[in-house]
Amino acid sequence: MSDRPIIDIRHAAKSYGSLEVLKDISLQVQTGQIVAIIGPSGSGKSTLLRAINDLDPLSSGEVWLDDIQVNKALPTRQYETHINSVRQNIGMVFQHFNLFPHLSVRDNITLAPKMLKGISKAEADQLAVEQLNKVGLLDRIDYYPSQLSGGQKQRVAIARALAMKPKVMLFDEATSALDPELVEEVNLVMKQLAEEHMTMIIVTHEMGFAQDVCDRVLFMDQGVVVEEGPPDVIFRNPANERTKNFLRKHLKGQH
Amino acid sequence: MLRVFPFFLQAAWVTIQLSVLSCAMGLVCGALGAAARLSRSPALRFTGATYVSVIRGTPALIQVFILYFGGPQIGIQLEAFEAGVLALGFNIGAYMTETMRGAIISVDRGQNEAARTLGLSRFETFRSVILPQALRLMIRPLGVNINALIKGTALVAAISVVELTYTAQRYIGSTYKPFEMFFLAGSIYMVIIYVTGLGVSWLDRRVALK
Numbered sequence: 001m002s003d004r005p006i007i008d009i010r011h012a013a014k015s016y017g018s019l020e021v022l023k024d025i026s027l028q029v030q031t032g033q034i035v036a037i038i039g040p041s042g043s044g045k046s047t048l049l050r051a052i053n054d055l056d057p058l059s060s061g062e063v064w065l066d067d068i069q070v071n072k073a074l075p076t077r078q079y080e081t082h083i084n085s086v087r088q089n090i091g092m093v094f095q096h097f098n099l100f101p102h103l104s105v106r107d108n109i110t111l112a113p114k115m116l117k118g119i120s121k122a123e124a125d126q127l128a129v130e131q132l133n134k135v136g137l138l139d140r141i142d143y144y145p146s147q148l149s150g151g152q153k154q155r156v157a158i159a160r161a162l163a164m165k166p167k168v169m170l171f172d173e174a175t176s177a178l179d180p181e182l183v184e185e186v187n188l189v190m191k192q193l194a195e196e197h198m199t200m201i202i203v204t205h206e207m208g209f210a211q212d213v214c215d216r217v218l219f220m221d222q223g224v225v226v227e228e229g230p231p232d233v234i235f236r237n238p239a240n241e242r243t244k245n246f247l248r249k250h251l252k253g254q255h
Numbered sequence: 256m257l258r259v260f261p262f263f264l265q266a267a268w269v270t271i272q273l274s275v276l277s278c279a280m281g282l283v284c285g286a287l288g289a290a291a292r293l294s295r296s297p298a299l300r301f302t303g304a305t306y307v308s309v310i311r312g313t314p315a316l317i318q319v320f321i322l323y324f325g326g327p328q329i330g331i332q333l334e335a336f337e338a339g340v341l342a343l344g345f346n347i348g349a350y351m352t353e354t355m356r357g358a359i360i361s362v363d364r365g366q367n368e369a370a371r372t373l374g375l376s377r378f379e380t381f382r383s384v385i386l387p388q389a390l391r392l393m394i395r396p397l398g399v400n401i402n403a404l405i406k407g408t409a410l411v412a413a414i415s416v417v418e419l420t421y422t423a424q425r426y427i428g429s430t431y432k433p434f435e436m437f438f439l440a441g442s443i444y445m446v447i448i449y450v451t452g453l454g455v456s457w458l459d460r461r462v463a464l465k
Binding site for chain 1: 363365366368369370371372373374375376377379383384387388391
């Protein structure tokens, strides 16, 4: 079973009342794969991503992380314990960074490892240094989030997620809230992770980045995966009319 | 004026004691009330909401009277000072419940999501991420509650607690100088409130985000 996918989404569906935001989506991601999810807003791509760590629970369908079902039906107490341990393996990066403003960069990174992995203060410091080195912000270790630029905040948020040594990283429009000139520094960090073969699922509006970095691209619209394939095919030679339309609108004005 | 001043200072001390004790009780009631109102249990949420709407929906003076004069009828016999502290504390606790609840729910939802996705439990998230931020948000509005509480202690003059307002009334009888007596009492209230306000500002600055 060495080719068991690290993420396996089976017949995911979700509705809010009569509004179906996800309609029977299945997706397998292998270890080390980098998958981009693109599509117009309201297409359900963020909802799908947030279903992977059960932040937005599905109405029906299953999500598996390796051999563990993430959205297992359990009594509340047991479910809490279960999901907390599952989430330690799934890093998530948000559009608005969501750094903890009352904690220094160091404490942002070490809070969860210290609490959940019982590591010592020295080990935690070492971990913060390692992760900040990786995102090139070691000199900001004692800063507070409000003292950082948007790009730096997002790099710290990535370091914070990586400090838990996750098996998978989820990016929910990680660069959408950034000024254009700050996007590149975050993209560079994500590219570096790609080179280290981190498994990543990336919801993005940046077609150029998706094309450069990803192994697979999913185009979603109205709650379904309309088309998926290697970036070259999706971006250069899409088969579906909706994909073509979306890309035409989206690539206009982008270099 | 000079002759009555020491008595006013004594009375001010009673007002301060009333304020401090009922504030402490209010903070406890407020924390419990907020916890109840934000609980996952519908029964607790209902209890919290009822507490807030009953207390905020009735005059504080009636609450003081019910406890002090009505209490003995159901076997609760209290000294005036004790009844005053309990009624005032229970009263301000309802306002503090709403202040604390408001501060907690105004911490950005993304903070909760970020902490939960790292694997922190609901409780760990609350303690290490939500509460520290909510505390900063609640200091100033709690200061407003405390300001109202200090002035509200004047109500217990009506059950003969010898605090500032009661003392002012009492010395009108012997001095025939209502303007001076009430002016003096009012001035002392203002000093107490001013100093408390400085304390609140200091605390607020101390815990401000860097």
